[in-house]
Amino acid sequence: MAEEKQEKHGEFEREPVPASKTRGLKAFVGMYAGEHCAGTELMIGPLFVAAGVSAYDVIFGLLLGNLLAVFSWMFLCAPIAVRTRLTLYYQLEKICGRNLVTLYNLANGVMFCFLAGSMITVSATALGVWFHFPMPGLNDLYPNSMGWVLAVLGVGAIITVVAALGYDMVSKVANIAAPWMVLVFLGFGIIGLRQFIEVTGAEVNSLSSLWHLCTTSIWKGGDPLPGQIKFTFWHVTFFAWFCNMAMHVGMSDLSVFRFAKKSWHGIASGAGMYVGHFMAWLAASILYALQLHLDPSNTDVLPGPLAYRAAGVTGLICVIVAGWTTANPTIYRAGLAFQAIMPKKSRFAVTIGTGLLATLAGMFPAIAMRLLGFVALYGLILMPMGAVIFTDFWIFPKLGLKQYYAEHRSLKINWAAAAAWLVTLAICVALVKSGKPQFQLYFVALPGWFIASALYIALSKLQQKGETA
Amino acid sequence: MRKLMETISYLSLVAIVVIPSLFYAEKISLDMNKTLLIVATVVWFASALCWMGREKES
Numbered sequence: 349m350a351e352e353k354q355e356k357h358g359e360f361e362r363e364p365v366p367a368s369k370t371r372g373l374k375a376f377v378g379m380y381a382g383e384h385c386a387g388t389e390l391m392i393g394p395l396f397v398a399a400g401v402s403a404y405d406v407i408f409g410l411l412l413g414n415l416l417a418v419f420s421w422m423f424l425c426a427p428i429a430v431r432t433r434l435t436l437y438y439q440l441e442k443i444c445g446r447n448l449v450t451l452y453n454l455a456n457g458v459m460f461c462f463l464a465g466s467m468i469t470v471s472a473t474a475l476g477v478w479f480h481f482p483m484p485g486l487n488d489l490y491p492n493s494m495g496w497v498l499a500v501l502g503v504g505a506i507i508t509v510v511a512a513l514g515y516d517m518v519s520k521v522a523n524i525a526a527p528w529m530v531l532v533f534l535g536f537g538i539i540g541l542r543q544f545i546e547v548t549g550a551e552v553n554s555l556s557s558l559w560h561l562c563t564t565s566i567w568k569g570g571d572p573l574p575g576q577i578k579f580t581f582w583h584v585t586f587f588a589w590f591c592n593m594a595m596h597v598g599m600s601d602l603s604v605f606r607f608a609k610k611s612w613h614g615i616a617s618g619a620g621m622y623v624g625h626f627m628a629w630l631a632a633s634i635l636y637a638l639q640l641h642l643d644p645s646n647t648d649v650l651p652g653p654l655a656y657r658a659a660g661v662t663g664l665i666c667v668i669v670a671g672w673t674t675a676n677p678t679i680y681r682a683g684l685a686f687q688a689i690m691p692k693k694s695r696f697a698v699t700i701g702t703g704l705l706a707t708l709a710g711m712f713p714a715i716a717m718r719l720l721g722f723v724a725l726y727g728l729i730l731m732p733m734g735a736v737i738f739t740d741f742w743i744f745p746k747l748g749l750k751q752y753y754a755e756h757r758s759l760k761i762n763w764a765a766a767a768a769w770l771v772t773l774a775i776c777v778a779l780v781k782s783g784k785p786q787f788q789l790y791f792v793a794l795p796g797w798f799i800a801s802a803l804y805i806a807l808s809k810l811q812q813k814g815e816t817a
Numbered sequence: 818m819r820k821l822m823e824t825i826s827y828l829s830l831v832a833i834v835v836i837p838s839l840f841y842a843e844k845i846s847l848d849m850n851k852t853l854l855i856v857a858t859v860v861w862f863a864s865a866l867c868w869m870g871r872e873k874e875s
Contacts, residue, residue, distance in 0.1 A: 524865045528858065531830055535837035539850065542841040659837075660851030662858045 360606075364433035370609045376616030379604075382526035384592075384620030385533060385628050387470035387671030388463075390651035391719045392591075393632030397640065398486060398649065399579035399720070402569030403562040409581045410629065413588025414621035418614070420589070420596035421605075424734070426614030428741050429605035436602045437688070440733060443740050444765040445754035451766075452733060453685040459594075459726045460682035461702060464675045465709025468504045469716040471671030473652035474664045475499040484713035486647045487575040491711045500711045507672055508703025511679040512696045522673035530623055532659065532666040537631030539658040540638050547641060566637045573647050577720075577788075586790045587720060588625055593727025593793055598734035649717060679703045721789055728793045732772040735800035736765045743801070749808050750815060764807035772800040822867040825860060832857040 360369070396406055432439060441449045476483040481495020491497050510518055545552050550561045563569075572578045579587075595601045596617070605614060635654040639646055655663030683699035690698060709715055715722055744751045754762040776796045779787035787795075836857060840850040 520870050524862065524869050527830060528833060528861050528865075531833040532854075532858075535833060535854065538834075538837035538841050539847075542837075542843075543847075659854050662851065662854040665858060 360433075361435055362438055365606045369607065371607050372609060373613045373616055376604070376608065376613055377619045378526075380617050380620030381530065381623050382522065382620075383674070384624030385526065385530050385670070386624065386674035387467045387651070387667065388674070388719060388723075389533070389624055389628040390470055390632045390655065390667060390670065391466065391649060391716055392723075393629040393634075394636030394649045394651075394654070395576075395717075395720050396579060396584065396629065397567065397633045397637045398573045398576045398647065399583070400570050400572035400576070401567050401579045401584060403559070403567040405569070405579065405581040405584050406567050406630070406633070407562075409584025410588050410626050413585040414618075414625050416585070416589040417592060417596060417621050417625075418618045420593075421601065421617040422612060422614035424738060425596045425599055425601050426605040426608060426611040428599070428737065429602045430608055430611045432602070432741070433606040434602065435606065436600055436737075439599075439602060439737060442752040442755040443736060443762060444733075445759045445761040447761040448754075448766050448769075450689050452730075453688045455729055456594075457682045457685035457689075457702070459729065460678050460685065461706045462709050462715055462722065463726065464507075464678040464682065464703075464706035465712075466716040466719055466722070467671045467675035467678065468500055468507060468707060468710030469671075469713060470651050471503045471507075471668045471675070472496070472499040472710065473650040474655070474667040474671075475503065475652070476650065477652045477656045477664055483648065483650050483652075484717065486573065486649055486717055488717065489712065489714040491713070497711055501707060503668075503671075504703065504707025504710055507675050508679060508700060508707065511676045511683065511703055512699040518673060518676045521669070522676075525669045525673055529666055529670055530628075532662060533628040533631050536655065536658050536663070537627065537634050540631065540634035543638055543658070544634065544641070547638070565641060566634055579720075583788075583790050586794070587724065588621075590727045590790070590793050591625070591723045593734075594730040596734075597793075597797060598727065598730040599737045600730070602737070675706070679706055682706070724789045724793070728776060728789070728796065729773065731793050731797060732769040732800035733765075735772075735797050736768055736804050739801045739804050743805060744808070747805065747809075749805075749812055753808065753812070762811075764804060764811045767807055768800050768804035771803055772796055775799055819868050822864045826864040826868070829857045829861040829864065833861070 360366075401409075437449060437453075440452060444452070473483060476496070476499065479495060479499070481499065482493040483496055484492050491500075544550070544561060544565055548561065548565050550557070550565070552558050552561055577583075590597075605611075608614070632651070632654070635658055636649060639654060639657075651667045652664060655667045657663075659666070679702055680699060683695060683702040686702055687693065687695055687698045740751050750756050753759070753764070776792045776799075779792050779795070780789050833854065836845070836850055836853045839845045840847060845853070
């Protein structure tokens with residue numbers, strides 16, 4: 349009965365997923381491959397080139413960084429997910445109290461809005477090819493033409509209304525588009541490579557000659573473009589590892605892997621990493637490197653024109669669909685996060701408001717053009733709560749500390765967890781502001797995780813002094 | 818009918834990879850590559866809509 353009741357709401361939001369509802373590896377492979385081949389991949393690949401990556405750094409950095417991301421899903425997130433089988437939000441509520449979860453939802457919702465905004469930006473660049481309005485450049489922060497504003501508004505309005513009506517239809521289109529989209533991304537890479545061979549006159553008939561073309565023409569290394577940060581091997585590695593930090597180290601995907609039969613099913617994330625965050629990033633970066641090779645003064649990172657030059661109308665459809673199908677669930681999720689804060693407002697109204705906020709964000713190219721930094725910031729902000737969950741689950745029983753303290757003491761807010769989150773963020777911001785290269789935004793989340801864990805343990809010891817577990 | 822649509826869908830997906838490969842091998846021009854890609858795309862969406870996400874007939 350309880351199961352039937354939960355099924356109506358669909359997601360077993362406040363009870364463990366029963367064994368009968370768990371799923372095998374295959375279900376997660378398809379989901380991750382589709383979800384991580386998104387519109388934003390068409391921005392990230394080119395931004396690597398703009399950051400002056402070399403061929404060795406980008407290829408081996410991505411191989412290592414994506415492997416570390418898969419390990420984070422397999423060994424940090426999935427083991428807790430299959431043991432508790434609870435959503436992230438319910439688990440957080442038990443540890444941190446309802447009020448702190450509300451704050452977490454607010455932070456999560458706002459970050460989702462900006463992310464959806466950058467996806468709308470990507471889709472709008474495809475309209476620029478058809479309607480020929482001026483589009484933003486690499487270093488533009490504000491909208492630069494009325495045509496751009498109207499394009500983003502049009503795309504954002506459609507996405508918002510569809511998300512508010514419930515995204516069953518979009519979900520269906522997304523499922524159908526996913527395998528096609530992955531292969532079109534692969535096609536971008538193959539076409540871009542051929543065009544590179546033609547314009548450079550290179551002869552590619554072996555792996556070594558291909559590598560020579562990669563190192564001398566595609567990912568040449570050297571200085572970044574003006575206004576960009578230089579990316580080394582370690583930047584690429586850490587970016588690939590942490591760009592989904594909110595989901596693995598930050599434990600958002602507890603909500604996904606609570607349905608997994610085994611914790612090793614976390615390996616399914618590899619499908620998303622090596623298809624979306626390896627092949628798709630490299631393919632998109634080849635198209636941008638070709639643009640720079642043909643006209644070094646054209647530094648614009650505009651997925652629409654890039655895709656159109658390689659694959660014509662198919663490329664434009666791919667850009668629109670990639671942005672649309674990923675912006676929609678993102679707006680929907682942001683809406684759910686905000687609705688948790690305002691439960692009396694209808695989901696329709698909240699999603700419309702959320703979509704408008706995302707559309708407004710999408711008008712400002714600063715977010716999409718600074719996507720590397722934004723994604724790193726997104727992971728950093730939500731990471732400390734992942735450390736709190738990890739510590740509470742694995743370390744607390746060994747130290748004789750009480751798990752799920754907020755639930756145990758009926759607290760609205762667990763101040764130890766709140767302080768661990770906010771103090772960690774303050775320390776990380778201070779480290780970034782110090783300007784030391786080892787504490788750049790892309791790296792600081794690693795020491796941050798240990799800081800958050802240590803703070804939560806120390807503060808919980810103080811908080812639980814005199815109590816027994 | 819479903820089997821036929823599934824076969825057409827999978828063939829169109831194969832085409833999405835084969836067409837750029839033919840361009841890479843200099844067997845077709847860039848314009849031909851773009852034309853064939855849009856044909857394969859239309860075929861994929863039209864055929865996949867007929868069976869993907871629908872229950873299999875018993």
